[in-house]
Amino acid sequence: MTHLRRNKHMWQISKQSPEVSPPASTLSVILEDAAVPKSALVSSAASPKTPPYSPRPMSLILSPGQVSVGSRMSVDPPDAPDALPHSEHDEHPPDLYDVSSGLLTTWGFMINQRLKCLICMSCHIVVLPAHVRSHVQNKHRDARISISKSFVEELARKEGLVSEYPATPPPFEVEFEGLTRAWGFCCPSCPATYSRAKDVLAHSRNDHDLELELEDLPTAWMQRFSEAPLAKSWFRVTPRSIQLHSPSANYLTALREQLNTRPTLPASMLDHRHISPWHMTTRWMEYIENMDPHAIRSVIEPPQEDDPLFPLIQAVRWYMSSPYELILQSSEVCLQILNTDTMTE
Incomplete structure (x- = not known):
């Protein structure tokens, strides 16, 4: 009987469906560089989104302090919840974009719409349309890229690219x-x-x-x-x-x-x-430049009781301390409610 009961018990256990634990939530990818967004491609506002394409033949190298393509010096990825989408009301929209086919990105180039120039994303320099082929042959020979001269000329005409280096912009x-x-x-x-x-x-x-x-x-x-x-x-x-x-x-x-x-x-x-x-x-260093050290100390010292600003700091202290007192009072009220005999009270 014991043997049968044991077998029956084992059979009953085997019939019980194992409790499947819910799958672990997918963890977000942690980027090594907080300034590199997940998507480094910015399409032109007038062109459709660029379809998926093969990896770039020339790696996109970021210099110290340099941000990747598509970020407005913001370290949030474009698809992050906290990142605001670019709109026509932005003061400084993104500079870089690619053609609708995404061909420039496969070559390692993008167009800077403010400069009206081609940018080599590996060298981080302006490349004139007439120098695109020679630049790739001399600087990126290992990429094994064949660029059509007629395509570059047509692209320069269609996008309005300049044939000479831009003038030096004003400071800042x-x-x-x-x-x-x-x-x-x-x-x-x-x-x-x-x-x-x-x-x-x-x-x-x-x-x-x-x-x-x-x-x-x-x-x-x-x-x-x-x-x-x-x-x-x-x-x-x-x-x-x-x-x-x-x-x-x-x-x-x-x-x-x-x-x-x-x-x-x-x-x-x-x-x-x-x-x-x-x-x-805050640019605090500019504010205190050429100031007397004694005057600076008087700015950061708390006002005394005879100071006209003393009531102001007292009000701030009361404002900051009152929420903590309310927390204690709220806990006491909750305990009183929980200890009552009837729910109506």
Whole structure:
């Protein structure tokens, strides 16, 4: 009987359908670089969405502080819930787009609509239509790409691409997507910008007859169109993150990455790595520049009882403390309700 009962028990167990645990929720992919969106392709507003295509023959390499194609200096992916879709009311819409067939992306190029130029997404430079074939043959021979000269000419005519390098923009223009962005030294007397401090000192001495010290040189973000002789001059730009009215959820992360990409400065100069993203957002350093240290201390010191601003800080303290008192009172009321004899009370 015991043997039969045991077999029956085992049979009963085998008949019970195992309880299937619900599948684990799919975890979102964590990108190594928060500034790289999931989709790096931006289609033209007037063209349909680009269909799927094979991987690019030339890898898209991002320089320090550079954002990928399609992001407005925001580190949120375009399809993230917190990311706002681009609209015609945006102050600075995306610069880069591809043709409807997606052919330019397979070549490693995109069009910058502000510059009306082709951008090589591997070299991050402007490539004139007449130089596209030679650029690919010389710089990206391993990609094994065959480009039709007639297609490039027709594309330039249809999209209105310029045949010469653009003129140098005014200082602090919003950065151009697709181009390399670097941290450089500026001339205090003119818009000239250089990647090395000694070049600025020589420029100031030869062109402005001024002898400057390294501590006198301002610094800023800069870009250039190409390494060609006619387009290798750097110019100052403003990062797109500063232009956004509604920062993304990872805004502070992006600012910290910008701070980390800045080169090491001499001890005699202000170390920008010690400036937090809060300083960059509020521009507090500009506000207190040339101020008396004693006056700065008086600004940050709490007001005393005889200070006219003391009632204001008292009101703020009361406002901040009252919610905590309400939490305690609410818990006591809940306990009283739960301990009553009838539900109506």
